[in-house]
Amino acid sequence: MAFRLTPQERGFYPLFTRAAENIAVAANELAELVAAPSAERAAIAKRVKDAENAGDEVTHAIMVKLNSVFVTPFDREDIYRLASSLDDVVDAIEEAADRIVLYRLERLPAGITMQVDVLCRAAAATAEAMPRLEKMAQLQDYWIHVNSLEDEADEAYHAVLAGLLSPDEAITDPAAVLEVIKLKEVVDTLEEAADAFETVANTVESIAVKEA
Amino acid sequence: MAFRLTPQERGFYPLFTRAAENIAVAANELAELVAAPSAERAAIAKRVKDAENAGDEVTHAIMVKLNSVFVTPFDREDIYRLASSLDDVVDAIEEAADRIVLYRLERLPAGITMQVDVLCRAAAATAEAMPRLEKMAQLQDYWIHVNSLEDEADEAYHAVLAGLLSPDEAITDPAAVLEVIKLKEVVDTLEEAADAFETVANTVESIAVKEA
Amino acid sequence: MAFRLTPQERGFYPLFTRAAENIAVAANELAELVAAPSAERAAIAKRVKDAENAGDEVTHAIMVKLNSVFVTPFDREDIYRLASSLDDVVDAIEEAADRIVLYRLERLPAGITMQVDVLCRAAAATAEAMPRLEKMAQLQDYWIHVNSLEDEADEAYHAVLAGLLSPDEAITDPAAVLEVIKLKEVVDTLEEAADAFETVANTVESIAVKEA
Numbered sequence: 001m002a003f004r005l006t007p008q009e010r011g012f013y014p015l016f017t018r019a020a021e022n023i024a025v026a027a028n029e030l031a032e033l034v035a036a037p038s039a040e041r042a043a044i045a046k047r048v049k050d051a052e053n054a055g056d057e058v059t060h061a062i063m064v065k066l067n068s069v070f071v072t073p074f075d076r077e078d079i080y081r082l083a084s085s086l087d088d089v090v091d092a093i094e095e096a097a098d099r100i101v102l103y104r105l106e107r108l109p110a111g112i113t114m115q116v117d118v119l120c121r122a123a124a125a126t127a128e129a130m131p132r133l134e135k136m137a138q139l140q141d142y143w144i145h146v147n148s149l150e151d152e153a154d155e156a157y158h159a160v161l162a163g164l165l166s167p168d169e170a171i172t173d174p175a176a177v178l179e180v181i182k183l184k185e186v187v188d189t190l191e192e193a194a195d196a197f198e199t200v201a202n203t204v205e206s207i208a209v210k211e212a
Numbered sequence: 213m214a215f216r217l218t219p220q221e222r223g224f225y226p227l228f229t230r231a232a233e234n235i236a237v238a239a240n241e242l243a244e245l246v247a248a249p250s251a252e253r254a255a256i257a258k259r260v261k262d263a264e265n266a267g268d269e270v271t272h273a274i275m276v277k278l279n280s281v282f283v284t285p286f287d288r289e290d291i292y293r294l295a296s297s298l299d300d301v302v303d304a305i306e307e308a309a310d311r312i313v314l315y316r317l318e319r320l321p322a323g324i325t326m327q328v329d330v331l332c333r334a335a336a337a338t339a340e341a342m343p344r345l346e347k348m349a350q351l352q353d354y355w356i357h358v359n360s361l362e363d364e365a366d367e368a369y370h371a372v373l374a375g376l377l378s379p380d381e382a383i384t385d386p387a388a389v390l391e392v393i394k395l396k397e398v399v400d401t402l403e404e405a406a407d408a409f410e411t412v413a414n415t416v417e418s419i420a421v422k423e424a
Numbered sequence: 425m426a427f428r429l430t431p432q433e434r435g436f437y438p439l440f441t442r443a444a445e446n447i448a449v450a451a452n453e454l455a456e457l458v459a460a461p462s463a464e465r466a467a468i469a470k471r472v473k474d475a476e477n478a479g480d481e482v483t484h485a486i487m488v489k490l491n492s493v494f495v496t497p498f499d500r501e502d503i504y505r506l507a508s509s510l511d512d513v514v515d516a517i518e519e520a521a522d523r524i525v526l527y528r529l530e531r532l533p534a535g536i537t538m539q540v541d542v543l544c545r546a547a548a549a550t551a552e553a554m555p556r557l558e559k560m561a562q563l564q565d566y567w568i569h570v571n572s573l574e575d576e577a578d579e580a581y582h583a584v585l586a587g588l589l590s591p592d593e594a595i596t597d598p599a600a601v602l603e604v605i606k607l608k609e610v611v612d613t614l615e616e617a618a619d620a621f622e623t624v625a626n627t628v629e630s631i632a633v634k635e636a
Contacts, residue, residue: 063414063418063421064421067418067421067422068421068422068424077289077501098370102370102373102374102377102378103374103377103378104378158522158526161526162526162527165526165527165602165605165606166526166527166528166606170599171598171599171602172598172599173598174383174384174385174386174388174389174598174601175382175383175384176598177386177389177598177601177602177605178377178383178389178392180602180605181377181389181392181393181396181605182377182378184605202487206487206491209487209488209491209492210491210492212492275626275630275633276633279630279633279634280633280634280636289501310582314582314585314586314589314590315586315589315590316590386595386596386597386598386600386601387594387595387596389598389601390589390595390601390604393589393601393604393605393608394589394590
């Protein structure tokens with residue numbers, strides 16, 4: 001673009017950075033929650049909820065700005081998609097934390113720890129990349145990295161699903177089936193978070209290709 | 213906008229009003245269905261299905277108009293989102309009614325009645341607000357109200373989920389687990405309807421902010 | 425449009441055709457997988473996965489082209505929606521194949537075969553219609569046909585759901601409930617594929633109405 005954006009129009013960039021930093025906070029809190037004894041989890045879930053609320057505010061600020069400025073640094077639809085997919089990440093992280101507490105899940109399979117670990121790395125990569133959006137600098141490494149993390153997340157997801165639903169020992173207790181249902185919901189929600197990170201990365205790629 | 217819309221272009225407004233009134237019909241029928249003895253539910257579900265079909269026709273009319281008029285009263289993408297999210301509401305209401313009958317569910321937990329009650333109130337608020345879209349008058353109260361109803365819906369959803377999946381008495385019967393699976397699908401679908409009402413409200417807010 | 429599209433801009437058409445042909449391959453492989461003895465399914469699922477990868481490449485090629493050409497044969501949002509919904513079809517087909525193998529499902533209910541059969545017919549109709557997109561010729565028959573296939577898919581879906589969740593003989597074995605959970609996931613995913621075919625058809629209708 002040949003013309004200069006005013007500070008008002010450039011104001012999208014810090015909001016995307018804040019959204020991504022907030023996601024990193026939520027992901028790290030979730031990792032702590034999963035590692036914590038079950039009695040301590042409700043307090044940590046509260047902090048994840050705080051991060052989700054902070055994310056909602058950032059999303060709302062982006063949408064209001066999107067609707068009120070005449071010139072945007074990139075396509076309106078791309079801004080909308082980027083904000084929505086960042087919001088989807090933090091929503092899914094919060095939902096996973098919430099369900100672990102709500103369902104009073106005690107023992108979490110190791111696969112869940114692996115899923116959350118991938119989310120923490122995707123969150124760090126996203127938070128590190130967002131400040132480069134303004135200069136469109138070195139973003140390719142970021143989206144390739146997140147796409148490979150999504151493959152890793154898929155593998156972890158598959159392993160934990162197979163373990164839950166096709167366990168080596170046959171399930172003979174109805175309460176154990178109920179436990180599977182609850183754990184599957186957490187595991188599916190973590191996979192949604194990983195998918196949403198990939199959508200964020202794909203949107204950034206799409207923006208970068210247009211600018212090139 | 214400085215120029216006048218032709219009647220053809222203004223024709224979107226009555227369609228949105230019809231879509232919202234139709235949702236109110238569907239929500240009220242669903243409330244009746246939930247309160248009815250199970251033997252009478254199939255007949256009521258048929259009426260909810262009729263409302264869904266009527267909704268499909270309105271959505272289709274909006275999309276055809278959207279594609280054929282040159283000037284629209286607000287952004288094409290906003291019209292698309294508003295029509296789609298109204299359609300999502302009635303689809304979810306119909307799916308919930310359908311599943312209750314299809315799964316031959318007898319006893320419905322009180323939490324479902326609470327969820328449906330919130331939906332009826334959100335439907336009334338939406339039907340009442342849509343005719344004001346043309347004048348963009350007093351819409352803020354509407355979207356604030358629907359957002360607070362969504363919080364109420366979330367609370368009802370959480371309570372009913374916890375009751376289903378972490379019941380006070382341990383489940384010892386495999387058939388009872390199957391019942392939980394079926395009820396959870398209904399409960400999840402009602403929550404989708406509440407979320408879709410919020411998307412309708414957020415889209416209206418987005419349109420109103422642009423016009424301001 | 426009064427002006428000519430360059431070959432570069434016309435290049436979208438062959439990509440949509442390739443995406444649809446690829447879906448037909450995936451659907452037919454899925455039909456083979458469902459009919460095969462369970463020991464042979466993993467090898468067939470591998471071929472469905474290959475089709476999904478091929479589909480991802482086509483989707484990516486469409487998105488890169490969309491972001492890099494200045495003139496598109498129809499609205500950017502429509503191209504985006506068409507590519508995304510074709511991608512959703514092949515993703516859902518692959519996920520269904522994957523789950524059947526991952527969960528080591530042996531006996532599949534007849535309703536699943538019916539669902540897959542409808543998908544194969546919708547895939548053939550879509551692959552047959554896509555080459556006509558450039559001339560906008562005889563597309564109405566196609567979208568009417570896919571909409572009626574979607575009704576057929578809904579019926580098959582309902583029947584198989586009712587059979588799984590409200591079986592004539594009461595379930596008394598916890599392992600049988602787990603089996604229901606696994607089969608329900610496959611059945612739901614097949615329904616998602618049918619819905620995505622309908623979204624493809626609706627998008628084509630939307631494009632055709634604008635051109636008319």
